[in-house]
Ligand SMILES: Nc1ncnc2c1ncn2[C@@H]1O[C@H](COP(=O)(O)OP(=O)(O)O)[C@@H](O)[C@H]1O
């Protein structure tokens with residue numbers, strides 16, 4: 001696992017105002033929550049992939065592929081097996097239920113993937129700046145970004161502790177639940193104690209650097225809204241509209257006819273291509 | 278839209294003090310320049326090397342324009358060249374009029390400071406210019422401070438203050454000291470036995486990293502060898518070492534340890550053969566008593582309670598912690614905790630010991646104890662691989678050095694051959710120890726201060742120290 005997701009690259013998504021991205025993320029989440037059908041969720045997945053490509057963050061998403069796949073498969077399986085309606089265990093095999101479960105899995109994976117794209121294209125400092133622009137007090141914004149900064153540090157020290165104990169023969173993979181729980185003591189105690197020590201040092205370090213000196217802070221990071229933010233806003237509104245009324249629109253006779261002729265055209269094209277020697 | 282310069286953490290301090298934005302940007306650039314990090318504005322601090330991080334920390338404090346800067350052991354875990362760089366920066370800052378105070382227990386880099394305060398039991402024991410004060414070799418040693426090697430050499434020459442390195446040969450000549458040339462050192466002999474550790478074209482690539490951390494390394498270590506693994510911060514030493522007990526699986530290539538394929542055997546199985554002591558003892562200590570901490574490893578390996586006691590007692594004896602057996606590890610000193618970490622690994626009775634920077638952060642006495650302990654284990658027949666930045670340790674204890682640079686193994690051979698190889702030293706950011714550098718000016722190959730002293734005194738010169 002890489003310690004930070006942020007990729008220091010030049011891209012349109014990187015250059016978006018952090019507030020734009022901070023608004024876009026929950027909006028995307030909202031849209032994903034609204035959509036239920038596998039087909040429409042697949043369309044949304046396409047949108048996320050395009051944004052990731054624009055932000056040159058496809059490799060960051062790919063790097064987390066195992067996490068995303070685990071989420072997708074686990075969620076799908078859980079819903080499919082245990083869903084209150086159409087679940088395999090209650091109602092037996094139903095293709096529609098499987099599709100719906102896959103949609104729910106995809107929804108979750110999509111939300112995580114868009115989070116990854118956000119983190120890969122937004123520096124922690126810009127994130128903090130965005131939060132402050134949205135009106136959060138500095139201390140709160142700072143605490144949030146600090147938490148972000150510390151996650152990799154905690155992960156690293158957690159890994160160091162686990163390695164140190166495995167090197168002394170600790171085996172976490174075998175045995176019953178209770179013995180396994182007990183085996184976590186050698187991991188939890190050192191992690192807890194090193195974390196406390198680190199927090200202590202961090203507080204001292206912040207103070208020596210004038211944190212909370214009472215002076216009015218200067219914010220070094222500066223952003224202005226630009227044309228691309230306006231464009232992003234329009235696209236977002238379009239996305240929300242499509243998710244709200246897209247279904248109705250698609251059932252209009254005129255749209256149905258247009259879709260039908262488009263399909264006919266594609267099929268003709270395919271037939272022509274296939275008949276070529 | 279973003280500004281052109283977008284520095285990372287550095288502005289933190291100046292921002293907190295309400296300094297105007299344009300001024301901050303200027304200060305940031307200036308302070309980074311001062312510590313030799315110009316052009317690093319956009320780097321994530323976590324991706325910096327140890328030395329770079331330390332310099333960044335200095336820059337971030339400088340950005341507040343203090344009139345005094347206080348550093349608490351700023352170079353403990355840096356590679357030799359990184360240590361030198363930090364001290365060079367501090368000297369330059371002092372020359373520019375900033376007051377600089379450094380807390381240190383390593384004395385080698387302190388000779389060019391203006392003044393040293395020697396604290397002992399909470400009181401200032403002595404106060405004076407380094408080249409005079411550090412000449413009091415016996416007094417320093419008695420107070421648990423390691424005197425610089427140049428100071429001991431100056432004593433042997435009967436000088437009134439510690440000699441400047443570049444003047445050493447002249448001083449020796451001026452005093453008419455005859456240098457006794459010992460013959461050329463025997464070169465490292467290759468042994469016949471089958472290796473206990475075999476690394477074959479090992480490559481390790483961390484996810485999402487472009488450069489492999491270990492890049493096509495092959496080596497063999499035979500039973501009973503005492504080997505140093507050297508290299509700059511971030512050169513891949515720890516990554517290589519973690520393959521020896523299966524903590525990391527090879528991306529490609531193979532590692533064989535005590536007859537097992539390390540990847541297949543797994544860490545729990547290899548723990549019987551390889552004891553691995555991590556850099557930070559606090560990452561492993563979790564028990565309420567020293568005794569319980571010691572019992573952890575052997576119990577994991579299925580050692581019966583009947584054997585447990587004798588094993589623990591033997592291991593505690595080796596590291597000199599028998600008295601502490603019922604104490605809480607968290608009240609022990611850093612040096613004691615470090616030795617406890619070694620002991621808890623010894624209790625599993627491994628034939629191979631891998632130690633990652635076991636002397637980092639220890640003071641003179643604790644370091645000497647740790648080294649004596651390693652030498653003792655080596656004498657008892659353990660194969661020892663030690664990762665370290667302390668070149669004096671290498672010179673006085675190890676038989677063979679493996680040197681890494683940028684993930685590659687760039688040197689594998691005897692210690693004198695390494696110290697004589699300026700190209701490898703420069704590439705791996707290493708520096709031969711003072712005893713070697715001074716000896717070399719006289720045409721000698723002296724690994725330790727003792728050897729240097731013998732050469733000087735043997736010629737009928739100096740008057741002991
Ligand atoms: N868990 C990790 N994930 C990604 N990169 C790592 C990890 N651990 C170490 N590295 C990188 O691998 C390289 C070698 O690191 P390491 O083996 O720790 O070097 P050394 O021990 O010589 O200081 C460095 O560039 C370091 O940043």
Ligand SMILES: [Mg+2]
Pocket residue numbers: 511514515516633
């Ligand atoms: Mg290391």
